[in-house]
Amino acid sequence: MTIEAVLFDFSGTVFRLEADESWNADLTAADGRVFDLDEKAELVRRMTSPVGQFLGFDERGQYAWDNRDLDPEEHRYAYVEVLRRSGVPTLEQAERLYARSVDPACWRPYPDLAATLESLAAREIPxxxxxxxxxxxRPVFARHGWADLIHTFVLSFELGAVKPDPRIFRAALDKLGVEAAAALMVGDSAEADGGATALGCAFALVDPLPTVERPDALLSVLRANGLAS
Incomplete structure (x- = not known):
């Protein structure tokens, strides 16, 4: 069937949280040593990985982790705990770093995202x-001038369902007014994003590489599905 709509995951698919030199002021060890690039990359991975649990928690922390994508306060608690248990020495530093992770300015688009959204808009593909x-x-897209190219946002904390729960994909399909068989889901997790296939959607997997290392994966997906030249 012809693709009539495209669903995209966010983190690791169309945008990526990436540590840069500005993190150094908020990321020093107890002895004053600045975290190296590999350590910062590992922190980002733990903050953004779509599945898996990297650390053990006490009962309060486990509850926050299990519900992190359903409630903003649990999300904050869980990831501040992740940062503290990953070597960030003070609560103050962890809270500043967490604030960066939810700051629209700290999320970088993949290089081909603009062309991808424009190609779909030109074909009237929602x-x-x-x-x-x-x-x-939404503000992440707005600051780049792309808000009008997104027809709808279906976010777990607003809906009360987390991928791969079929309800989150069904909500997106209903808002776009398309059948599952006519939709393509694009994401970086076969486990979470690939859950769309249970409804009959097509699925394309992309690698959540650093933005500079993945110049055209989104456009490649479109070309493979006849949605870009």
């Missing part, structure tokens, strides 16, 4: 962003 997340990501 787009949904379907994300397991506990903060509003």
């Amino acid at each position: 787009v949904a962003i379907v994300s397991n997340i506990a903060f509003d990501i």
Whole structure:
């Protein structure tokens, strides 16, 4: 069947949280040593990985982790705990770093995102962003001037369902007014985003590489599905 709508995951698919030199002021060890690039990359991975649990928690922390994508306060608690248990020495530093993770300015688009959204708009293919997340990501798109290219956002904390729960994909399909068999889901997790296939959607997997290392994966997906030249 011809693709009539495209659903995109957010983190690791169309945008990526990336640590830069500005993190150094908020990321020093107890002895004053600045975290190296590999350590910062590992922190980002733990803050953004769509599935898996990297650390053990006490009962309060486990509850926050299990519900992190459904409630903003649990999300904050869980990831501040992740930062503290990953070597960030003070609560103050962890809270500043967490604030960066929810700051629209700290999310970088993949290089081909603009061309991808424009190509779909030119073909009148509606787009949904379907994300397991506990903060509003609409401002991330707005600051790049792309808000009008997204037809709907389906966010776990607003809906009360987390991928791969079929309800989150069904909500997106209903808002776009398309059948599952006519939709393509694009994401970086076969486990979470690939849950759309249970409804009959097509699925394309992309690698959540650093933005500079993945110049055209989104456009490649469109070309493979006849949605870009």
